[in-house]
Amino acid sequence: xxxxxxxxxxxxxxxxxxxxxxxxxxxxxxxxxxxxxxxxxxxxxxxxxxxxxxxxxxxxxxxxxxxxxxxxxxxxxxxxxxxxxxxxxxxxxxxxxxxxxxxxxxxxxxxxxxxxxxxxxxxxxxxxxxxxxxxxxxxxxxxxxxxxxxxxxxxxxxxxxxxxxxxxxxxxx
Amino acid sequence: xxxxxxxxxxxxxxxxxxxxxxxxxxxxxxxxxxxxxxxxxxxxxxxxxxxxxxxxxxxxxxxxxxxxxxxxxxxxxxxxxxxxxxxxxxxxxxxxxxxxxxxxxxxxxxxxxxxxxxxxxxxxxxxxxxxxxxxxxxxxxxxxxxxxxxxxxxxxxxxxxxxxxxxxxxxxxxxxxxxxxxxxxxxxxxxxxxxxxxxxxxxxxxxxxxxxxxxxxxxxxxxxxxxxxxxxxxxxxxxxxxxxxxxxxxxxxxxxxxxxxxxxxxxxxxxxxxxxxxxxxxxxxxxxxxxxxxxxxxxxxxxxxxxxxxxxxxxxxxxxxxxxxxxxxxxxxxxxxxxxxxxxxxxxxxxxxxxxxxxxxxxxxxxxxxxxxxxxxxxxxxxxxxxxxxxxxxxxxxxxxxxxxxxxxxxxxxxxxxxxxxxxxxxxxxxxxxxxxxxxxxxxxxxxxxxxxxxxxx
Numbered sequence: 001x002x003x004x005x006x007x008x009x010x011x012x013x014x015x016x017x018x019x020x021x022x023x024x025x026x027x028x029x030x031x032x033x034x035x036x037x038x039x040x041x042x043x044x045x046x047x048x049x050x051x052x053x054x055x056x057x058x059x060x061x062x063x064x065x066x067x068x069x070x071x072x073x074x075x076x077x078x079x080x081x082x083x084x085x086x087x088x089x090x091x092x093x094x095x096x097x098x099x100x101x102x103x104x105x106x107x108x109x110x111x112x113x114x115x116x117x118x119x120x121x122x123x124x125x126x127x128x129x130x131x132x133x134x135x136x137x138x139x140x141x142x143x144x145x146x147x148x149x150x151x152x153x154x155x156x157x158x159x160x161x162x163x164x165x166x167x168x169x170x171x172x173x
Numbered sequence: 174x175x176x177x178x179x180x181x182x183x184x185x186x187x188x189x190x191x192x193x194x195x196x197x198x199x200x201x202x203x204x205x206x207x208x209x210x211x212x213x214x215x216x217x218x219x220x221x222x223x224x225x226x227x228x229x230x231x232x233x234x235x236x237x238x239x240x241x242x243x244x245x246x247x248x249x250x251x252x253x254x255x256x257x258x259x260x261x262x263x264x265x266x267x268x269x270x271x272x273x274x275x276x277x278x279x280x281x282x283x284x285x286x287x288x289x290x291x292x293x294x295x296x297x298x299x300x301x302x303x304x305x306x307x308x309x310x311x312x313x314x315x316x317x318x319x320x321x322x323x324x325x326x327x328x329x330x331x332x333x334x335x336x337x338x339x340x341x342x343x344x345x346x347x348x349x350x351x352x353x354x355x356x357x358x359x360x361x362x363x364x365x366x367x368x369x370x371x372x373x374x375x376x377x378x379x380x381x382x383x384x385x386x387x388x389x390x391x392x393x394x395x396x397x398x399x400x401x402x403x404x405x406x407x408x409x410x411x412x413x414x415x416x417x418x419x420x421x422x423x424x425x426x427x428x429x430x431x432x433x434x435x436x437x438x439x440x441x442x443x444x445x446x447x448x449x450x451x452x453x454x455x456x457x458x459x460x461x462x463x464x465x466x467x468x469x470x471x472x473x474x475x476x477x478x479x480x481x482x483x484x485x486x487x488x489x490x491x492x493x494x495x496x497x498x499x500x501x502x503x504x505x506x507x508x509x510x511x512x513x514x515x516x517x518x519x520x521x522x523x524x525x526x527x528x529x530x531x532x533x534x535x536x537x538x539x540x541x542x543x544x545x546x547x548x549x550x551x552x553x554x555x556x557x558x559x560x561x562x563x564x565x566x567x568x569x570x571x572x573x574x575x576x577x578x579x580x581x582x583x584x585x586x587x588x589x590x591x592x593x594x595x596x597x598x599x600x601x602x603x604x605x606x607x608x609x610x611x612x613x614x615x616x617x618x619x620x621x622x623x624x625x626x627x628x629x630x631x
Binding site: 032033034035036037038039042043046048050051053054057071072075076079080082084087091094095097098100101102104105107108109111112115116118119120121122123124125126127128129130133134135136137140 | 191192193196317323324325326328329330332334335338339342345346349350353356357360361364375376377378379380381382383384385386387388389390391392393394397398401402404405408412415611612613615616
């Protein structure tokens, strides 16, 4: 019973933004918000850290670059040098296209896999608060009821005062 | 409820729609029975696909001796089709990635289907080198995998190998980009669907629930993928052009090829996007989403790329003369006045002359006229690749080996088959997946519409 959610269903991005701002000012514990598109600014109101994906992308890309450059150099210079028209085995400009392509491939795929793993997205995942329509046309702000914090009734009254069309109690997963 | 319109900007989406109405409009074709026109179109495309399948089977069974190639012209129809299809794909990435980075918000209505086109076009392109290998079941030999022959590695200094990596990376990244973009919309479709379809879409949407934590990473992911896809799309056609530019054939050996090919690719790709979009907006009743302003904007990009391509044609001729190289000069005189001159004239007409019509606003906002122009550009860009490839080869340094090339019916049937494959996949896509990015459209729904703070979606 300690962790229960009170979800307010809003009709527009402006109202949910205002509600989240008010909740942050009032110091209410916010669980998450579910929206049909990314509502800019809502992440800040929820107090979310910026995504580290940029660094992830760079690392995967750098790994791809080093590995492919190294492999091409090793394969065409040391492991099996092929004499093609007397051209030098380690002609570095010729290694650029493949190295570039695989840098992009590693960065892209690595980043996507990191994202899926980080958010636990998989074919078996059950979407949270699906019935409230947060993916379609509603904007759902889920507040958390914590022991010692505001009661469910208070949270409910807060959300209603912010203009929520519906307020629903949900068991947290 | 009435929205005041901004005096500075025009709304991106026509009509005055609520969020649920957007979902309703875009998902409508998925729920109802397909129209007769859709079945007719599918019948034609599947027939074309089957013709191609028979032709490909024959080529693999008999060998590529079934083609019209000869000792002098060793590359012709097959690689023409390959370059043509790779080029078609470029507009999709340009719309989805480059326009995203430039914050061109009108792209949201067309990016989904343009990206789908990219994927289908690259699939069509991939078929041609596979057939040309003669033994496609050994296609994995192009990959550097540990093998018992030494191990014998591939030649990393060959542009043909660069092509392998460029095309497969391009295909993979485009597919991932497209699928990631689809995730929020698949969840919307799953919500509306029932039974097996609901389960299928729910698992395909990977449990998407619109959580703000997911959106936070997602937006960054999308931006970074766009940032990666942008240099990728330029690299792909650059590398395709290296297939020619690194050789010593007059008409091919040229440093202008990479930008020239990339621009031509975007030019032909936009023409194909417009060809399909103009039909789709009519048939699927998406006129409020793919508006005349969208067509107008795409026409402007087409016109710009047409001018760049025209400049490249001119530069090639100037350099042929200025270089003082007799072989180079001859190659270009032969291009204009040789036995294949009608191909050259057709190319100039379709790629340089016809697109000038797009200077007129009346033409740009008349879908029928734009459709006709875009079809001609498609033809013109196919001719361009044929002109560059075949005409440069058929009269080379040795007069004694001059010859003519004529495609056999098998090659023509393969080209027809590739159109069949492309259109079949596109029609299935229109039927089973949301053709317009629902979540992105919702994000720009209120663009340039002042809102009086009224609650929405009633």
